[in-house]
Amino acid sequence: MGWLLLYLHLLLFHFPSFSSSSSSSSFNFLCHHDENSALLQFKSTLYTDYDYYNPCDEPSLLKTSTWKNGTNCCSWHGVTCDTISGHVTGLNLGCEGLYGQVHPNSTIFHLSHLQTLNLSYNNFYDSHFHSKFGGFQNLTHLDLSSCNFQQGEVPPQISHLSKLTSLHLSGNDQLSWKESTLKSLVQNATVLEELYLDETDMSSINLNFMDLIFNQSSSLVTLSLQATRLKGNLKNNNLCLPSIQKLYMSYNLNLEGQLPKLSCSASLSILDLSSCRFQGSIPLSFSNLTHLTSLSLSQNRLNSSITYSLLNLQHLIHLDLSYNSLSSQLPDMFGGMTKLQEIYLTSNNFEGQIPSSLFNLTQLVRLDCSYNKLEGPIPNKTVVFQNLTYLSLSHNLLNGSVPSWCFALTPLKYLDLSYNQFIGNISAISSYSLETLSLCGNMLQGNISESIFNLANLTLLCLSSNNLSGVVNFQHFSKLQNLDSLSLSHNSQLSLNFESNVNYNFSQLTELDLSSLSLTRFPKLSGKLSSLEYLDLSNNKINGSVPNWLLETMDSSGFLNLSQNLFTSIDGISTNNYRLSNLDLSFNLLHGEASSSICNMSLLRILNLAHNELTGIIPQCLANLPRLEVLDLQMNKFHGTLPSNFSMDNELQTLNFYGNQLEGHLPMSLSKCTNLQVLNLGNNKIEDKFSDWLLTLPYLNVLILRNNKFHGPIVDIKDKPPFSSLFIFDISGNNFSGPLPKSYLKNYAAMMIVPQVGENRNLQYMDMHVLNYTQYYDSASVVTKGIKMTLVKIPTTFVSIDLSRNKFEGEILDVIGELHALKGLNLSHNRLTGDIPRSMGNLTNLESLDLSSNMLIGVIPAELINLNSLEVLNLSDNHLMGEIPQGKQFNTFSNDSYEGNVGLCGFPLSKKCGPEQHCPPSANKFWSEEKFGFGWKPVAIGYGCGFVIGIGLGYFVFLIGKPRWLVMIFGGQPKRRVKRKRTRVRRTNGSTMHQMVQMS
Template identity: 60%
Template sequence: MKWFLVCLHLFFFHFPSFSSLNFLCHQDENYALLEFRKTTTWKNGSDCCSWHGVTCDTISGHVIGINLACEGLQGEVPPQISHLSKLTSLHLSYNYGLVWKESTLKRLVQNATNLKEMFLDYTDMSSIKINSFDLLFNHSSSLVTLSLQTTGLRGNFKRSILYLPAIHELYMSGNHLRGQLPDLSSSIFLKILDFSNIHVKGPIPPSFSNLTHLTSLSLMGNSLNGSIPSSLLTLPCLTSLDLSVNNLSGQIPNIFHQSHRLQKLDLSHNKIGGDLPISLSNLHHLTSLSLSSNSFKGQIPNVFEAMTKLQHLSLYSNNLEAQIPSSLFNLNQLLTLDCSYNKLVGPLPIKIPGFQKLTYLNLDNNLLNGTISSSLLSLPYLTILSLSNNRLTGHISAISSYSLQELYLCANKLQGNIPKSIFKLSNLTTLCLSSNNFSGALDFQHFSILQNLRSLSLSHNSQLSLNIESNFSYIFVELTTLELSSLSLSQLPKFLGKPPSFYSLDMSNNKLNGRVPNWLLETINSLGFLNLSQNMFTSIDHSSRSGYQISYLDLSYNLLQGELSASICNMSSLEFLNLAHNKLTGIIPQCLVSLSSLQVLDLQMNKFYGNLPNKFSKESQLLTLNLYGNHLEECLPKTLSHCKNLEVLNLGSNRIEDKFPNWLQTLENLKVLVLRDNKFHGPISNLRIKSSFPSLIIFDISGNDFSGSLPKAYFKKLEAMKDEDASFSYMAEALYYVYSQLSSTWYYYSVTMTIKGIDSTLGKISTNFAIIDMSRNKFEGEISNVVGELRALKGLNLSHNRLTGIIPRSIGNLTNLESLDLSSNMITAVIPAELSDLNFLEFLNLSDNHLVGEIPRGKQFNTFSNDSYEGNFGLCGFPLTKKCGPEQHSPPSPNMFSSEERFGFGWKPVAIGYGCGFVFGIGLGYFMFLFGKPRWLVIIFGGQPKRRVRRRTRVRRTNGSNMNQMIQMS
């Protein structure tokens, strides 16, 4: 439809009037046109001035206009078009198959010296170099309008790439031009300039301030940086400015004081900071203001009294706080207001004198409290009202805004009965009342009165009693989304005649039982999203039909039992399948991993046995494979390496017997690898490849029979665990929000790990939440200093192995570390003082080793109990009852105890035994473990210990932990 309207626009508003038939066009121009396009209406020997899309001069008979926009032209443009030297207007836009050669365009522009309008949008100019434009258009002194939007132009702008002295309108959006914005100082008559979404960067050129005739400027969707030039805002004719979606920074320089004529201002999606300027009040002529998606803070200034012409105001996604100013509610011309995703507080006004033309109001995701006033619910033209995710309380008063189409009141603290006035809103298409405190009894039948209703959400109102009658059939004509989660329902509704064509249905966390009902299976072809998790269903019959179109199916936490039939693969469009926490048994169907559309497969905590499916396709789109807690056996199939998009692989708590799958390290996107509690064995080979697990943030191979040294080469290449200061977002790949337009249900990938000594289930996983767990194996040798390079680590567990040597000082570099467990090994020497600089360390277990000397003091170390150190008979000092002697108060520099440095024996009695004799070594070792490290012995072997200068650690916060916030107990 949009394409059709654009074509109509070009036809009616850019098509010059047809020429009189009294004048025949010139023969050479007739021939040129026939070469350009031959159709049934373009016939040789007829007057070309009468042809469709052709305009001739009424006196000379020369062709002066061509308008063939949206005509479906294909192939290369013939060079004969350049023979139309008298052209003044050329419209060929939206001919997607029309290809331009640089030579053809150059001849046309150079010959048609009177050309004033050229519209070539959405044609193919990909073979033309942007750097040649100065040669193409230098002679086009008469060109007034040039539109080259989305033509495939590529390359870097040069400073003086466009010399168009007569140009008034220039449109080049949607290309890939890069570089910096060109100098347009020669185009002094320019009125409209659109350089949006062309990928340029750098500052806005000062020369733009010379464009004194400019009325509209759009530079949105680029990578522009720096500040907004104040001179740009003094342009006398500017009425529309769009700088959104860039990287502009700093303050907005006197923007609202200088732009008195400005009618539309859009600075959204930038990084502009600071407070909103009070000088907003100077914009008397402003009709549209958008400062969305920036970093504005403070309160919205109370300056709207004089802005009487304002129609559109958008301030969403900032850090605005305090109350909404009262003057804003006085605006009578305002049509749309969006202040969502801020920190606005306080109640909404009881009386609203303005807003009499308001159609759209969005204040969701703020901190608003108090009740919803009746005046807000009675605005005469309001069609969309969104107040979700606030702290609104009280009852909903009667609603008389009968124009309402969408009403969002989700995630508040509203209470009482759902008002009956809602069922009088005949235009209502969307109603969201979920996650509140509504109570009382409500007949589901009432909602069938709203015959335009498409989306209904009542989920998570635990006190609401929704009555669904078993002997009644409901009628919903338009309903496609129904969310009735967590309402203690014991039955699904029945529908009269053909069931609704549901696209999204969420009935999770209820008391539904037995077999999934047949009517639901009959509508499954139209379903995209079905969530029946946390119920008591025992079976689902998916064998009766084929070709299911469902994309998202969640039946986790039910009582499903028996074998999983291969007929489930009839759901050929399946992208998400979660059957976790049931009683399913048998072998996992091979066809599941052959589904080309499948992205998430979660079968954890069932009773599947046998081998894993072994034919993973090279076309696989699999992102998550979770088979944790089953009875799977044998080896891992190497075809898993075909899943190049795989990000989460959890095979923990099975019976898999294999060597470490080194071939998995080729999966560049793998972020979570869990192989814990299986029968893996043997050493982990240090393969010499360029990249090894570069994206891995969770590595858990605990509870196996791995042996040999810790894989130092792997530690060196875990790039994602090294960057502690990167700005990470919650990873969308392991934190799936499937079909955000269909449902509010999130799929959080969860993984069970041993954190702080307790088996815990991690919920949301952030990409800077890095954990290594190699405990309960047979690793031996020393802990490499390389571990200290993994600065993003929050948890490190190497307990219950056979590790020897010392605790590396480099662990003190892990400033994000919150949990460290090295217990039940044979680690010797002192506890490095650097560990006391770990400000976030909340859990420490060094028990059952051979550590000696004084326990470091200060910061987090003052909070640990005896349990952290028990089984180390050579330790002394707080919190142990054993006091340190004079020679034990100042542990020597750890340099002296590194096996790689000059103090060779590292407090290993066996090493001394080799040097001095077995008996002497045993005796000296016993002496050391009883009385600590004698200073005279240190002097003999290593000289006076050097005075250590403690490294300063940047303090990011005092105490507390975000690990606790990430952990949800099973």
């Protein structure tokens, strides 16, 4: 009995109580030896990445650093023990930065008493999701989120965890579900409350059976199926479970149809159906979800007006309808939604004035109505939005003066009113918490308010594209020591005073935009810009040389735009400057040779020296810059040959040498530029054959070789598909010959699929997001619709083939009708023969078609009437005949489209068609073998002989002018005009022959 009392004494006074809910250094019993060993052995099989990015809310404690041999595992961080038995019941190693394999024989599976297991946000990239995880019979909480398990199915043994209340498997995008496994899990885990399966693969699950799978589970409170690749129509109410409170279904991009008409229980508080591509309107049934606090329907395709289906949602705190196509006037429906704190309506088509009820939401913290068509003034309220920290009304049609309350909200940190039609002066600003102030793109006038210089927390200030005036001492901006981005561009009446003898600096400034300010000299900023990464001085009147200090100031990711100035020299470029990434000196007056010292900038990604007067030879070293992605030297006076030493593994995406005087051949080393998207060598003097190694450039989108001295046939290649990414192919103005390359035309995959216009209906351009601060837009000079034009930005929808002004011969291939995305097709000034293919009627996106100056025969196919987008048609100077098709676009074309085809008749020509010209060739019974009982060959032979004799006799009659009556019948004249008409007969011989065939 004495030993028992001694034991109790030690237990009570030397070992304080141990909590079972968290790990602690205090404990009642020693950890079981086998569990202690199992944990240590499990640790020994894994490694710790100390540079691991920790996504968890709390910083990682590196819990396993406390796991040491000879110590009690119940005292280790991340380990929880039962207070009575001493068994390990909880293991929390989430966000520990562990990586390695979890084998089926891992000792972690020996911890049979585990109730909670958290291994989330570790990297078990070589491990499968083992069935042994289903062996923890006592588990109530299992979190294996973002463990990067190998590809495979979720094992059916997961359904054995019948005591689960919380299961997290999100972020394992290689795991896939079978219907039977998910159904068994939900049916067996009868107390399951939280189920997070985001990013796992549920594509094999039939949405029609979702209600059967969940079987109206009465316990589920939270269900998250975000980005699970579900597809099909979501049935109404098949996820309206009895106890459901939080339902997350966002980023299921293959869902389709209308928003489901949910009639969930009043308990539903959070509903997220964003980024699912639902269409139509918001169902009226949503008005029954009266307990909703958060509704997210953003990034869908909702395209009707907002009805009053949301009027009853008086508990809403968060409302997100952004990035849809919701239209009409924004309804005045916010009067009863007094609890709203966040409203996101950006990127829709809302019109009219901002509803007044919106300004009665006193709890509002964030409001974003940007990118709509809202108009009228902002109401001038005296007391409004006292809790507002974020306000964006940019890219609308708002007008009038900016009300003073916008600049007086105490908690406001973000204010964006850019790209509207505001006028007047900028009033005094007392919102001293402001971090972002964007007023650019308006019509604001007057001086820059002095109060701006008191906004000490400001990180971004944009006043560009206004009508600001007056003189500003640039040093005042240095008071804003947190300023990261400053834009004053496009204020032509604004004068900036740069004083060199004043001691100030911009320690945090990384972006400075002073473009289009009529500056005539370089700003005196030497030594004052220690962190500059982006400087735009374009479209000014600065002349002379580029100062060396400027280049040395720029950061390693620096962007320097000096385009559209009057610079004459780049001699100031330092041979020691290795940091600049983007240099734009286009549209200046640079002359002389391009020094090879520019190659010392080994970090260059974009080099744009286009539209200058540079001469000499292109420095060979430019081909070896390791990071160069864009080299634009178009419209200079470079001569000699192209660089011939392009290195392996280069990163070039654009090479534009258009409009120089380059000669010689295409260098074979260009084939090493496997990332090339744009190759523009037009308007030079390059003399070569068409190089088949061009086919090895898999990403080539634009190939322009126009107006050079290329020659010879383009040989069909059958062993590999050529140019599958190409959407602009221009080899016009050369000496190419032979037939059109069939294997090329039938493999233009990018030209066969009509590009989808973005959901905001704006044009998408071919651009290059090289740096964080700018985009380089590829440009090209093209001939389209009969007009030479420069595409400053190349739309991805501009799909064009120009093979004109060559010596191609033979027929136009039917396969060209499969290039459905074509907008421009020019085959003019060649030697093409045969008929116009009827398949061209499939090119319904075609806007310009030029087949002029060839030797095409036959009729104009009636199928071409289907070309509803056609704006320009040129079929002149061929040997076409018959009636011109009528209707649709063909009623808009003038005589010029058909001149030089003497056999054509009908509108718009003055020549009327006879009865025989109205008959299509297929109706001509002359060629019917059934009618005559013998084949067409004897007829053709006899007809051909007769035709030759007839032409000879006819020519003789016209030559001598007798008999006169016969000459007059066929439009002849007396003998004195024979010489002039002889030429006409020769010119129309071909079409006369075909007309005679039709008349027969």
